Amino acid sequence: MKQIILAAHFPGVNNTTVWSDPAAGSQIEFESFERLARTAERGRFDFFFLAEGLRLREQRGRIHDLDVVGRPDNVTVLGGLAAVTTHLGLTGTVNSTFNEPVDLARRIATLDHLSGGRAGWNVVTSWDAFTGENFRRGGYLDRADRYSRAEEVLQTVRELWDAWDADELVADPAAGRFTRHDWPGAYAHRGRHVDIEGHFPVPRSPQGRPIILQAGDSEQGREFAARSADAIFSRHGTLEAGKAFYADVKGRLAAYGRRPDELKILPASTFVLGDSEADAQERAHHIRRQQVSPQTAILLLEQLWNKDLSDLDPEGPLPPFDPVLDDDTIIKGRAGMYPDRLATAAQWRAIAEERKLGIRDLIIEVTGRQTFIGTPQRVAATLHEFVQSDAADGFILVPHVVPGGLDEFVDTVVPLLQERGALRTEYTTTTLRGHLGLAA
Ligand SMILES: Cc1cc2nc3c(=O)[nH]c(=O)nc-3n(C[C@H](O)[C@H](O)[C@H](O)COP(=O)(O)O)c2cc1C
DSSP states (O other): OOOOEEEEEEOOSSTTSOTTSTTOOOSSSHHHHHHHHHHHHHTTOSEEEEOOOOSOOEETTEEOTTSOOOOOOHHHHHHHHHHHOSSOEEEEEEESSSSOHHHHHHHHHHHHHHTTSOEEEEEEOOOOHHHHTTTOSSOOOOHHHHHHHHHHHHHHHHHHHTTSOTTOEEEETTTTEEESSSSTTEEEEEOSSOEEEEEOSSOOOTTSSOEEEEOOOSHHHHHHHHHHOSEEEESOOSHHHHHHHHHHHHHTSGGGTOOGGGSEEEEEEOEEEOSSHHHHHHHHHHHHHHHSOHHHHHHHHHHHHTSOOTTSOTTSOOOSSOOOOOSSOSEESOOSSOSOHHHHHHHHHHHHHHHTOOHHHHHHHHSOOOSEEEOHHHHHHHHHHHHHTTSOSEEEEOOSSTTTTTHHIIIIIHHHHHHTTSSOSSOOOSSHHHHTTOOO
């Protein structure tokens, strides 16, 4: 029987997070991160996860402030969490397009030291020049080059992590030597995107090679994961889509001399629990209405229509005209959501007409229903079934409020998974690599 891998995503930056809920706390104070992390550790989760937003999204030329806006630096937050947790893996998204390998390697290796071997890095490339304007002097990497750079950056980071022998620090007063060799940490990488040499400043960390996650979904992204990642943060959260994605990606591993269990597939998943199925459905509907306020409904509709629709009534019908087909979208920082605007609009129209839905109710319906809804028994059974039927190896759970959004899951679903023998009752290893069952 496969064990379930569980991760806790501290949400934010989009309308999944309901900041307007009376139970919602700060998205930036350390106590919020600490509370969620401690809850995940109480539930014997594998790791804590932070996404990254490098530039505030804009819509109609303004900050998209109906979302949670703003996010502190991930690695710094994770460093703080290392001090208040003991076993939980600590993973964060950090962009490979806008950061330099030596700095990336140093920050993640430092986190691995501070946490005693619990660090993980989610390597993302970012899809748009808009984000790049915040960073690069001059040009932006082409789409194709983003992954060749990611590949080379990651390869270099691993070379840097490997630059120190595990037993390099001897601190021997008798011999008058601190390091075993005269030149510890020496490296040189000569490549197309990275051309550096020197001595890596951080001694080898407890995991040696901290865990690598990957989150891109394109052909290139999947190949990158198959070649180089330990886990994928995927968006394929339904049973059928999950199985197809799982088979696709696991099928790519052999070409790189890797076994299927060397890459873990972890879809982003939301959940709503209730005392009965009807209660859970009712709560799910209430949460969707919180997530999609009347103003948010119009903003989300604009993302497909690519046009200012602020004059429309959120409870009224869809616009009578078609979406604007222009590459220059009115939403910045969230590109490529709708590859075929006309087809999607036609689909939405059909649903709205058939079910007699106004804009807001339609948007609630078509943009992101929760992944798992039901009683704790039902949700535990479904998670288990997904893992056993190879739709996933586990889940990155995204609560809809912070910091208390995982409490109920940990109190009610976790014990049921533990009863089934699908989730550890105590940690049996101390490193993230160990928790995930990945070879050192
Ligand atoms: C599930 C998922 C989560 C992602 N999370 C982030 C994130 O937190 N920060 C970020 O900059 N990009 C994030 N990305 C974007 C990817 O890194 C990548 O830039 C984007 O998907 C384009 O690459 P692709 O064409 O391979 O999909 C995410 C992508 C996916 C599929």
